Amino acid sequence: MKKIISAFFFVSLILILSCSTSHIQSERWEGFTGDRMRVVISEFFMPDEKNPNAVPEKLIKDRVSQRASLLLASYVNINLPRDKVSPESDALFNKLINEALASPVIIFSECHENNYCTIITEFDIAPVNRKLEESGNDSSKNR
Secondary structure, eight states, X not given: OHHHHHHHHHHHHHHHHHHHHHHHHHTSOOEEETTEEXXXXXXXXXXXXXXXXXXXXXXXXXXXXXXXXXHHHHHXXXXXXXXXXXXXXXXXXXXXXXXXXXXXXXXXXXXXXXXEEEEEEEEEOHHHHHHHHHHHHHHHHTO
């Protein structure tokens, strides 16, 4: 009886630990889900000579913006039907991308004393998705 109880306890403990560690890792993803785009940067930033303990907020913001811009532009490029590519659609999607990137929401931010930082940021890309859906629907109607 003691063996059954201790085996049950051991299995329960393993299940609880595995679920709790997978939850922590599951939040550190990058990509697209629904109308959200999540960007993760994790890198070393050179310390400021005047204030070595300061968090390099401007550099971090620039890196997040660069990464987000690249990811969202690639997303549009992959999802926009080839027959809808034009100077007008290019201008429209550039405008929508800039609007989406203007309102980042920081989900997680951590900088260690050696200026190694990890930042997870989310962006609302609903307007971009709506326009991509419209472009896809227009394309299928023309066939």
